[in-house]
Amino acid sequence: MFFNVKDVSQFQSQKDFIDTVIIPLVSVNLNDTMIKQSSSATEYLMSLTAFIEQQFKGRLMLMPPFTYLEQLKETISLISIKEEFQVAGFKHVMFITCDHSWTSFNHDVDVIWLPSIPLESMDKSVKMTILEDQLKQVIPVLSSKWSQS
Amino acid sequence: MSNNRVSRRQFLNYTLTGVGGFMAAGMLMPMVRFAIDPALQVKAEGDFIQTSQKVADITEEPIKVDFTFEQVDAWYKSDVTEAAWVYKSGDTIVALSPVCKHLGCTVNWAGSPDHPDQFFCACHAGRYEKTGKNIPGTPPLGALDEYEVSEKDGFLMLGKKVPNTTV
Numbered sequence: 162m163f164f165n166v167k168d169v170s171q172f173q174s175q176k177d178f179i180d181t182v183i184i185p186l187v188s189v190n191l192n193d194t195m196i197k198q199s200s201s202a203t204e205y206l207m208s209l210t211a212f213i214e215q216q217f218k219g220r221l222m223l224m225p226p227f228t229y230l231e232q233l234k235e236t237i238s239l240i241s242i243k244e245e246f247q248v249a250g251f252k253h254v255m256f257i258t259c260d261h262s263w264t265s266f267n268h269d270v271d272v273i274w275l276p277s278i279p280l281e282s283m284d285k286s287v288k289m290t291i292l293e294d295q296l297k298q299v300i301p302v303l304s305s306k307w308s309q310s
Numbered sequence: 311m312s313n314n315r316v317s318r319r320q321f322l323n324y325t326l327t328g329v330g331g332f333m334a335a336g337m338l339m340p341m342v343r344f345a346i347d348p349a350l351q352v353k354a355e356g357d358f359i360q361t362s363q364k365v366a367d368i369t370e371e372p373i374k375v376d377f378t379f380e381q382v383d384a385w386y387k388s389d390v391t392e393a394a395w396v397y398k399s400g401d402t403i404v405a406l407s408p409v410c411k412h413l414g415c416t417v418n419w420a421g422s423p424d425h426p427d428q429f430f431c432a433c434h435a436g437r438y439e440k441t442g443k444n445i446p447g448t449p450p451l452g453a454l455d456e457y458e459v460s461e462k463d464g465f466l467m468l469g470k471k472v473p474n475t476t477v
């Protein structure tokens with residue numbers, strides 16, 4: 162499910178089945194030396210999350226990315242975001258990011274960190290293979306979450 | 311020259327017939343066009359999409375065939391990749407859509423070790439038989455859709471998605 166009207170109304174009627182939310186955390190770095198790397202990581206994360214959504218459409222909702230600048234990162238509280246989503250009816254709240262600093266923040270919040278892969282230099286079929294491989298990294302995390310409940 | 315003179319009356323007759331003819335043609339042409347319009351419409355070439363799958367390589371075991379087409383959404387063009395599960399049943403080729411009829415996840419052939427000869431949806435453990443028929447007691451309420459199948463130069467072509475015809 163995407164965060165659009167059609168999918169959200171389906172979520173409201175099927176809360177028993179759609180119990181997981183995926184929130185991409187995207188760091189925007191406008192520094193001259195970092196801006197390319199930042200955009201590449203964003204492109205990668207957006208492609209991957211859309212692919213995850215396609216595979217597990219009926220069980221998870223993909224949120225629009227939560228985007229932040231490096232100096233504003235301290236103001237983001239993953240715990241309160243998580244609580245807010247749980248109140249809304251999502252049993253599992255997963256964050257997914259290419260920003261390594263979130264991995265040190267692992268208490269009580271599920272953060273999937275993936276090193277970004279520069280997809281922009283690849284042709285389409287290689288891109289698909291890479292994304293499929295990356296998806297295989299994410300599936301065990303999801304299924305272990307789902308089998309807990 | 312002088313015995314072939316066109317009289318004023320004749321001249322007016324000729325011009326009026328000519329102009330009247332053009333006017334009538336201008337009115338009738340669009341009417342005729344509208345009437346036979348469906349016959350004039352260009353059939354979109356995109357009815358069938360070529361895949362890179364050789365027909366000769368298709369076996370009884372379902373394999374995943376990816377195919378890409380261009381989708382235009384208002385002014386936004388994008389390449390959409392979809393997949394189909396393709397296998398041979400007797401002499402006919404069956405191409406099933408991998409989209410689960412429950413809530414739209416992607417199903418996998420032999421996705422569950424407990425059911426090696428069924429399609430499995432990892433989201434809510436929905437299962438389908440090889441024909442695409444949903445297994446009662448699992449969440450899906452209908453059979454998997456199938457694609458129209460055709461062949462060109464030995465390669466598989468996939469057409470429109472239609473409701474399952476075998477079950």
